[in-house]
Amino acid sequence: MIDPQLLRILIALVGILGFVALNALALVYAERKIAGHVQRRPGPYEVGPHGILQPLADALKLMGKQLTTPRDADPVIFWLAPILCFMPVALCILPIPFGPNLIALDLNLGMVLILAFAGLGVLSICLAGWGSNNKWGLLGAARAVAQNVAYEIPLLLAVLSVAFMTGSLNLATITEGQGTWPWQWNVLLNPLGFIIYFICALAETNRAPFDLPEAESELTAGFHTEYSGMGFGLFFMAEYANMIVACSVATVLFLGGWNGPFAPGWWWFLLKMYALIFLIIQIRWTYPRVRFDQLLNLCWRWLVPLALLNLVYVTIIVKL
Amino acid sequence: METLAFFAYALYLAIIVGGGFVAVTNPDLVRALVGLVAAMFGVAGMYFLMNAPFVGLMQLLIYVGAISVLIFFAIMLTRPPAGGEEQTPSTRRPMAVLAAAAPVALLGVICFKAFKQTVAVPDETGIKELGMGLLGTYGLAFELISVVLLVAMVGAVLLGFKRREEA
Structure with a gap:
């Protein structure tokens, strides 16, 4: 009686939530270890061999903490925000083809679906900053809005350039349009698009050097200053899940998805995705945070015109 | 179903x-x-x-x-x-x-x-047909709407600048 498509989506959602949670644990460990080694210290070392159980301890701590609501905060909006932050990310993973048959929802408009639901992240940050009735939170929210609205434009233009090349917004079709070997991937024909996409993805996921909405040296913790326990935990998981989405989309659009020499499959996809995530983590611990005017100047003076020029270049290439 | x-x-x-x-x-x-x-x-x-x-x-x-x-x-x-004190008196509700x-x-x-x-x-309806329709059959209406949007946007920018000069 139950529609098989609906059942497929439900099972996929459960699977995705498990993947996202496990992935957050792994990435927390990776992030802290890499940060440690970049700064010439061992990183977490006490819990388990080489600190491997540290993320589990962190997760237990977060889940055990009391959830506090600030006295003058708006309780409805305050607790709506972390949920609204986390749920759409899980939906964003639905149309991503991890392998030839490993796709939860083969949708013709897969790319549009990801962009549409990714836009909800800004709204949740706004609500979090506003709802906590805290000056730092509000400043973080204001920064998040200016940053995300600005960087969405070059991001969309970079995605559009790939859509021009493939003539499709279906992520599976885009993957199949690229060949087995690295020189057949979109990144070679459209390198500028890849660079623009990657910079914008960093800004959209609020990762350093663009982590101004939560800049701890200026705003304590920005929009999630007031969140304790799993309220903060959900924002945290959403950030790592957002990294998965951004890197997966980059893998599909520019790096050939699950295509790869010798035995194409989901392992190639995961390899490329985690390589990109590794790069993002390294960038975070290598470069200092940009100033806010630098951030906006970079977007409006460089990325938007370059993305437009890139679009012209791609149309010429497609015509040839 | x-x-x-x-x-x-x-x-x-x-x-x-x-x-x-x-x-x-x-x-x-x-x-x-x-x-x-x-x-x-x-x-x-x-x-x-x-x-x-x-x-x-x-x-x-x-x-x-x-x-x-x-x-x-x-x-x-x-x-x-x-707290929400910006509500106006509801005399004009009807x-x-x-x-x-x-x-x-x-x-x-x-x-x-x-x-x-x-x-x-x-x-x-596929996006292809949708695009063809918007730029072909209903091209004039589509362009008119975009002109209206452009005028509204330019107007908003103009008003914003005027305000700033006065202040």
Whole structure:
């Protein structure tokens, strides 16, 4: 009686939530270890061999903490925000083809679906900053809005350039349009698009050097200053899940998805995705945070015109 | 399947009406905005139900992702107190109800007159046909709408600059 498509989506959602949670644990460990080694210290070392159980301890701590609501905060909006932050990310993973048959929802408009639901992240940050009735939170929210609205434009233009090349917004079709070997991937024909996409993805996921909405040296913790326990935990998981989405989309659009020499499959996809995530983590611990005017100047003076020029270049290439 | 669609319809309708009610009545502007966002979500669901996923996703991308954030930005810049003291006395409520009811009645009558009730779900229109339609058959209307949007945008920028000079 139950529609098989609906059942497929439900099972996929459960699977995705498990993947996202496990992935957050792994990435927390990776992030802290890499940060440690970049700064010439061992990183977490006490819990388990080489600190491997540290993320589990962190997760237990977060889940055990009391959830506090600030006295003058708006309780409805305050607790709506972390949920609204986390749920759409899980939906964003639905149309991503991890392998030839490993796709939860083969949708013709897969790319549009990801962009549409990714836009909800800004709204949740706004609500979090506003709802906590805290000056730092509000400043973080204001920064998040200016940053995300600005960087969405070059991001969309970079995605559009790939859509021009493939003539499709279906992520599976885009993957199949690229060949087995690295020189057949979109990144070679459209390198500028890849660079623009990657910079914008960093800004959209609020990762350093663009982590101004939560800049701890200026705003304590920005929009999630007031969140304790799993309220903060959900924002945290959403950030790592957002990294998965951004890197997966980059893998599909520019790096050939699950295509790869010798035995194409989901392992190639995961390899490329985690390589990109590794790069993002390294960038975070290598470069200092940009100033806010630098951030906006970079977007409006460089990325938007370059993305437009890139679009012209791609149309010429497609015509040839 | 049909009962499922009926439940989905009822759910979206409840979300739209409930969200709209919150948006209109709540004295706290940000809570009203949350209601508006919920209503927009419901409308997007309706588009999906009518087998128009592109329009539904665009509804989410533009209205939920962009317009509501801009409204939020406007609220934040004008800085109303969080307690919600900005509600105006409701002396003009009858006029407001009339202003809201008139277009609803007009549109409703047109909808009931112009479209026959159908049971079958329409086939999904691909983005290709949609694009062809917008730039081909309905090209003039499409361009006119974009001109109107451009004029509104330029006007808003112009007004913004004037304000700044006075202050």
